[in-house]
Amino acid sequence: xxxxxxxxxxxxxxxxxxxxxxxxxxxxxxxxxxxxxxxxxxxxxxxxxxxxxxxxxxxxxxxxxxxxxxxxxxxxxxxxxxxxxxxxxxxxxxxxxxxxxxxxxxxxxxxxxxxxxxxxxxxxxxxxxxxxxxxxxxxxxxxxxxxxxxxxxxxxxxxxxxxxxxxxxxxxxxxxxxxxxxxxxxxxxxxxxxxxxxxxxxxxxxxxxxxxxxxxxxxxxxxxxxxxxxxxxxxxxxxxxxxxxxxxxxxxxxxxxxxxxxxxxxxxxxxxxxxxxxxxxxxxxxxxxxxxxxxxxxxxxxxxxxxxxxxxxxxxxxxxxxxxxxxxxxxxxxxxxxxxxxxxxxxxxxxxxxxxxx
Amino acid sequence: xxxxxxxxxxxxxxxxxxxxxxxxxxxxxxxxxxxxxxxxxxxxxxxxxxxxxxxxxxxxxxxxxxxxxxxxxxxxxxxxxxxxxxxxxxxxxxxxxxxxxxxxxxxxxxxxxxxxxxxxxxxxxxxxxxxxxxxxxxxxxxxxxxxxxxxxxxxxxxxxxxxxxxxxxxx
Numbered sequence: 001x002x003x004x005x006x007x008x009x010x011x012x013x014x015x016x017x018x019x020x021x022x023x024x025x026x027x028x029x030x031x032x033x034x035x036x037x038x039x040x041x042x043x044x045x046x047x048x049x050x051x052x053x054x055x056x057x058x059x060x061x062x063x064x065x066x067x068x069x070x071x072x073x074x075x076x077x078x079x080x081x082x083x084x085x086x087x088x089x090x091x092x093x094x095x096x097x098x099x100x101x102x103x104x105x106x107x108x109x110x111x112x113x114x115x116x117x118x119x120x121x122x123x124x125x126x127x128x129x130x131x132x133x134x135x136x137x138x139x140x141x142x143x144x145x146x147x148x149x150x151x152x153x154x155x156x157x158x159x160x161x162x163x164x165x166x167x168x169x170x171x172x173x174x175x176x177x178x179x180x181x182x183x184x185x186x187x188x189x190x191x192x193x194x195x196x197x198x199x200x201x202x203x204x205x206x207x208x209x210x211x212x213x214x215x216x217x218x219x220x221x222x223x224x225x226x227x228x229x230x231x232x233x234x235x236x237x238x239x240x241x242x243x244x245x246x247x248x249x250x251x252x253x254x255x256x257x258x259x260x261x262x263x264x265x266x267x268x269x270x271x272x273x274x275x276x277x278x279x280x281x282x283x284x285x286x287x288x289x290x291x292x293x294x295x296x297x298x299x300x301x302x303x304x305x306x307x308x309x310x311x312x313x314x315x316x317x318x319x320x321x322x323x324x325x326x327x328x329x330x331x332x333x334x335x336x337x338x339x340x341x342x343x344x345x346x347x348x349x350x351x352x353x354x355x356x357x358x
Numbered sequence: 359x360x361x362x363x364x365x366x367x368x369x370x371x372x373x374x375x376x377x378x379x380x381x382x383x384x385x386x387x388x389x390x391x392x393x394x395x396x397x398x399x400x401x402x403x404x405x406x407x408x409x410x411x412x413x414x415x416x417x418x419x420x421x422x423x424x425x426x427x428x429x430x431x432x433x434x435x436x437x438x439x440x441x442x443x444x445x446x447x448x449x450x451x452x453x454x455x456x457x458x459x460x461x462x463x464x465x466x467x468x469x470x471x472x473x474x475x476x477x478x479x480x481x482x483x484x485x486x487x488x489x490x491x492x493x494x495x496x497x498x499x500x501x502x503x504x505x506x507x508x509x510x511x512x513x514x515x516x517x518x519x520x521x522x523x524x525x526x527x528x529x
Contacts, residue, residue, distance in 0.1 A: 022363030097393060104396075127412040128486050136416045139424030143396060146431045150389060158435070165432060172424075189489055 002298065005121030032124055036114055040262055047261040049075050050308070051315060058319040085250035093247070094151040101148035102248070102255035108140030109259045109266065116269050117191050119279045119299035130191040131179055134270065135172070138225070141259070142168045145244050148256070152247035160243025163233050163326060167224060170333045171231075174221035177341030181214040181348045182207070182274050185357060191273060198277040200285045206358045210348040215275045217341055219314065222267035224329065226260060229318035233326055268310035272303065276310075279303040367408055374401040392430045399423050413492055 015024040049064075049072070056063030064071030089095065115134045117123035127133055142165055149161020185207045186194050194203075204211050224231040240246070245256045272278060279299030283291045324332070351357050375398050382394040399422045406415035449457075499505050 022366075026363060094387065094389070097389060100393065127416070128489050129413050129416050132420070133412065133416040136420035136424060139420065139428075142424070142428050143431060146428065146435065147389070147393065150431075150435055162432075162435060165428065169428065 097151035104144030272306035
């Protein structure tokens with residue numbers, strides 16, 4: 001596998017020749033920040049195109065085809081349209097909070113995005129508590145949604161925000177439990193180490209039954225955490241207009257929209273990293289020839305391939321199942337997923353202690 | 359004058375903490391106070407990360423930003439009946455002066471302690487504390503380990519949860 005840390009360390013050495021240590025680190029931070037925002041925007045655009053095509057396929061339509069080959073330029077047109085739209089300022093609202101809310105959502109989302117290792121040596125935030133940090137920053141978004149709902153001074157927005165808040169807080173618990181199950185198996189919380197230990201087999205296969213249960217629970221809870229799929233109650237069009245972002249227009253609405261799509265990518269990429277090996281190619285221990293062939297496919301391709309596969313699974317779920325009622329959503333979480341997660345965690349603890357895994 | 363990157367970051371974070379903590383107590387809108395408090399907690403987490411104690415920083419984000427502030431905002435949203443005009447009542451003159459005096463006394467005590475205390479030489483230690491070291495310290499029974507406080511905290515939280523259920527169930 002190609003190790004990207006060679007590239008990054010050579011860039012650092014080159015910058016250190018001309019600048020002092022602190023300034024070089026500062027320049028690198030700015031460069032990484034610009035890079036991650038660009039990648040964030042590109043992934044958002046890809047996700048929106050994918051959503052349209054997948055949605056169209058499930059509804060027996062074709063999707064965008066007119067503008068450019070396969071309708072690819074439709075997205076560019078949409079982005080330009082979104083950027084030049086007027087941002088409407090509502091008169092009876094708390095303007096500071098109203099303008100702040102989309103950025104709180106984006107900050108949480110970008111911080112979580114920065115945790116994901118894309119290829120070997122290509123990770124931005126790699127603490128030894130990486131998984132925990134990821135869970136912590138992904139809970140910031142709730143505040144942005146609550147503030148948006150409140151400051152819009154609109155009943156629909158407020159109800160949407162309250163629903164969204166209660167839903168996201170509840171499902172965070174299931175996400176935490178299922179992730180904890182994998183951490184118990186892996187024995188580490190650092191993303192790079194979790195990926196590295198999957199070189200002899202992905203954790204989904206290593207942890208057999210409890211890992212598969214944790215994977216399914218994680219996918220359900222992650223879908224709810226993104227306010228998508230059958231859990232898109234907070235923005236149920238037929239009852240609440242558009243939920244917490246009813247009053248937003250132009251790029252402020254665009255930020256919510258982008259954050260929602262990239263959050264879907266982030267939870268899928270997280271699942272791909274933790275359960276399906278991230279950038280680690282598909283290895284079968286013992287078959288060295290096969291493993292070597294797999295190593296020729298670059299890590300970033302594996303990472304994005306697995307992530308977009310999981311994105312596709314979640315979109316499939318979204319366009320197949322009908323929307324749940326609010327009491328059904330909370331019932332599913334508190335009466336089914338949390339007990340399953342707790343039992344599953346203890347099973348995994350037993351497996352990890354007695355070595356009943358591969 | 360040699361300003362290192364660490365100093366610049368520290369000064370920025372400290373300024374954010376000072377400005378927003380003052381704004382938290384001076385603003386008249388309750389939800390804005392919660393938002394300013396959010397920034398203060400963010401900057402505090404930033405200082406933990408700067409000290410390379412990423413575990414405490416992540417706990418700060420998880421518990422305070424993702425937990426306490428969300429709880430505050432939720433309770434404000436549920437209880438505040440007057441919609442946008444949730445401005446606080448004007449503080450009476452006497453209470454203003456008592457508050458000011460107690461704040462001044464607190465400031466003097468803190469300043470006295472800080473100036474009187476001889477601090478160890480400040481060092482930025484690069485490198486993180488290992489996760490299993492933290493875990494063993496929290497759940498260990500030896501000297502300087504914290505199993506008993508940890509269990510007590512768990513008991514306290516359980517009591518809180520049961521109390522909340524008893525209050526919320528109206529049957």
